[in-house]
Amino acid sequence: MALLVHVLACAFGLGSWVAVNGLWVELPLIVNTLPEGWDLPSYLTVIIQLANLGPLLVTLMYKLCPGRLKERIVIYSILSIGILSCILLAFFWDKTTTVAGASRSTAFFIITFFLSLVDCTSSVTFLPFMMQLPAKYITTYFIGEGLSGFIPGIVALGQSVGITKCVNSSQTAGNQTGGDTWSSHTENLPPNFSTEVFFFLLAAMMCISLAAFVALNRLPQTFELSSENLVPETVASVSSGLENPGAETDGEDLKCQGEGAAQINLLLAGPKHSVYQLTFIYFMVVWVNGATNGVLPSVQTYSCKPYGNLAYHLSAALASVANPVACTIAMFFKNRSLVFLGVLTALGTGFGSYNMAMAAMSPCPLLQGSVVGEMIIVLSWLFFTGTLSYVKVMVGVILRDRSHSALVWCGAAAQIGSLVGSVTMFPLVNVYQLFKSGDFCSTKCPY
Incomplete structure (x- = not known):
């Protein structure tokens, strides 16, 4: 039964970010088709963050009407919407309309909003x-969440997304001389299967997540799906994400809790965090999610594409491998030290800073045109994703041991960080145009 629940928890986590992750790994192919081109990732980050309306409403319901919001109904609804949106995306992703005199990917943006x-x-x-499950299944869930990026990445590798070659072509220089000039341009090679098939695969993964959720809800009640695994909201209030749980509850109250008192005492006996430590934990949540979900994705095309479409393709697909690997490492090597997590956050920020610097130098980043440069940029994206993914998992484990509300506020903090990151980057990319695009084959750099 325990193995079955591990499998179901992993499959359930598969549907958490599979749609958005799938869009990111397919971008090397999509940016060559849709009219927004290299600016498309910055549009996506803003659309994804506009979708924070959903978690905002859910968080307010938790705060204002505790106990009334039925999580099961919400989860059934959003997974069903996700399946339908993936199917619609397969049919309408490349349809464009004219807005303010320019061609825009209206259908793609609207469907992306619902997926987000x-x-x-x-x-x-x-x-x-x-x-509602014992703590050991939280890490398994995070592995499933990591697989929501890993599996689309592997599929994209098999699809050969965005692979290109440089082609020389001649043009007539002028009417008087009649001579020809030679120029080089990028030619996209056809993928092994279409984008439509890829989106249908995303819909299938959402169906698997929905089936796993149905199965989790039908587990025998004799299994550990009971409230005795939780810190009750009477002990840990909605504000327990920022306060020590049980701080206002005396020993006599705990004795009256009944059958779950032993488990509650065990949780409360664990290490407590001061207000400053909790502030640091939530700061890490905001910072890490702002970097991984908002800031860096907006400029991934500019940091990778100058090295060629292969580097862009590998950085998008292989970086997704780092997430489940980090989750697996966290499953066997748990380190809750805030100092260690702070160091990892700084290290991941360093890799992200290199990626940002290369984007700012586009179309002529360091070592452009060399194999070493391609390897460095791919590895930098890999380690950037991996280190910060480990931080995400361990912060989730720490806050899980506090209370239900601590995890709710963890999710809210993650979305706040993502929103701030994307809103900051959008005007820099699309209004002030601080990042420059260029063709890998035709751009001539001084080094």
């Missing part, structure tokens, strides 16, 4: 639901 609504809302519903 699903994934963003999962941050404040999936984890709180997992509180």
Whole structure:
């Protein structure tokens, strides 16, 4: 039974961010088709963050009407919307309309909004639901969440997304001389299967997540799906994410809790965090999610594409491997030291800073045109994702041991960080145009 629940928890986590992750790994192919081109990732980050309306409403319901919001109904709804949106995306992703005299990917943006609504809302519903399971299944859930990026990445590798070659072509120089000039341009090679098939695969993964959720809800009640695994909201209030749980509850109250008193005492006996430590924990949540979900994705095309479409393709697909690997490491090597997590956050920020610097130098970043440069940029994205993914998992484990509300606020903090990051980057990319695009084959750099 324990193995079955591990499998179901992993499959359930698969639907948390599979749609948005799938869009990111497919971008090397999509940016060559849709009219927004290299600016498309910055549009996506803003659309994804606009979808924070969903988690905002859920968080307010938790705060204002505790106990009334039925997580199961919300999860059933968003997974169903996700399946339908993936199917619609397969049919309409490349349809454009004219807006203000320019061609825009209206259908793609609208459907992406609903997919983002699903994934963003999962941050404040999936984890709180997992509180009904023993703590050992939380890490398994995070592995499933990591696989929501890993599996689309592997599929994209098999699809050969965005692979290109440089082609020389001649043009007539002028009417008087009649001579020809030679120029080089990028030619996209056809993928092994279409984008439509890829989106249908995403819909299938959402169906698997929905089936796993149905199975989790039908587990025998004799299994550990009971409230005795939780810190009751009477002990840990909605504000327990920022206060020590049980701080206002005396020993006599705990004796009256009944059958779950032993488990509650065990949780409360664990290490407590001061207000400053909790502030640091939530700061890490905001910072890490702002970097991984808002700031760096907006400029991934500018940091990778100058090295060629292969580097862009590998950085998008292989970086997704780092997430489940980090979750697996966290499953066997748990380090809750805030100093260690702070060092990892700084290290991941360093890799992200290198990626940002290369984007700012586009179309002529360091070592452009060399194999070494391609390897460094791919590895930098890999380690950036891996280190910060480990931090995300361990912070989730720490806050899970506090209370249901601590996880809710963790999800809210994650979305706040993502929103701030994307809103900051959008005007820099699309209004002030601080980042410059260029063709890998035709751009001539001084080094």
